[in-house]
Amino acid sequence: MVRTPFREALETGLMGARPSGIGRVARRAPLPAVFSRAAAGPHVRALAAAAVLLAAVLADGSPARADDLPTLVLRQHRFVPDRIQVPAHVKFQLKVQNTDDSSDEFESVDLNREKLVGPGKTITVFLGPLDPGEYKFFGDFHQDTAQGVLIAK
């Protein structure tokens, strides 16, 4: 990634290495009251808020798992079965076996997954917990034929 204007402005304006409009303008401008406290204050509050938000996001409230699911097979560039039912609200592992002689990629926008399956290989895709509903998936390398739906109930 390249040095962006964003970075450029911060460096030149704040480090004083080169004259920069953004730095000079920022220094001259009166600061709102919220920014005029001790320098550490806003940082601490911002970090604390970020930590709380991160903890909330990372909290995992559904440890249940389902293990006995049929294997999804890629055969002649089609998924067999092309509709597969899974339990809602629990984590589960979906095995995907590719019996073709070329690679494909198990992909689902709905499930936010993409994983290569080599010829003759089997992969495990970790999914869930899912809300009840239908989730489309496809073989990215053979989109015309390799289509399927995962139904969470």
Place this chain on the structure above:
Amino acid sequence: MTRLIYALAAAFTLLVPLRARADFHVISPYEIDLGELEIEHNGSASFDHRPGVGGQQSYTLELGTGLTPWWHSEIEFGFNNDPSMGQPTLLTQVVSENMFQLTEPGQAVADFGFFVEYGQTVTHGSYAGANEITFGPVIAKEIGRTTHTVNLFLTRQLGPDQTSHGLDFNFAWQSRWNLWAPLSPAIEIYGDTGTLGSMPGFAQQQLIAGPVAVGRLHLHDLGLGNAGQIKYELGWLFGVTQASPAGTLRWRLELEIPF
């Protein structure tokens, strides 16, 4: 554990002294693209009525692929345009970018990756810039049909043209609602606090946030073959602090084709 060791080894190999950060793009731990060639373009343009704040632009052209099931690597060519410095659009950096997937998506409580990149400056004279290394964790979590991703990166400059000698902390956040493949709404935040240990006040830091449209179109649906897809991102980011540009337009276009 092996993946973590590789990632840390890559970071420390490059960590001679260090720094670099993304164009405005939140790195995801999900996109390894094994068996696929990725051709990507990123761009951004800042807008502000203050001289020297608006009008700056940066662009990238990238080629990438998955080298292993857990290692995605890209070569990036970075271009900058800075009218305030009288700089025309120049190729400024060649970057090696690497994302190591540390956990299998969905297996752990969250999905973890480790990002390492090294940027070699290719400009000289009055436009000279420093080499940079950037590294840090990439964390993502899915909640229902939403995906939340955070990047926590440290950057250090290298070489004779350094303008900063410390570690710079920069971060990015994206929360996306996976509504519909061709168009999903997201909110993004990008921040750069400056050098650790001598951080400026909040108002002097860079912080921008705003809405972004994210989508993908399959080439098959466009009548362009049976494989591959085009991904895009388009967003408008508002300046949150006084030092940030009032507005930043960012875009990303990516073509993925299997090989």
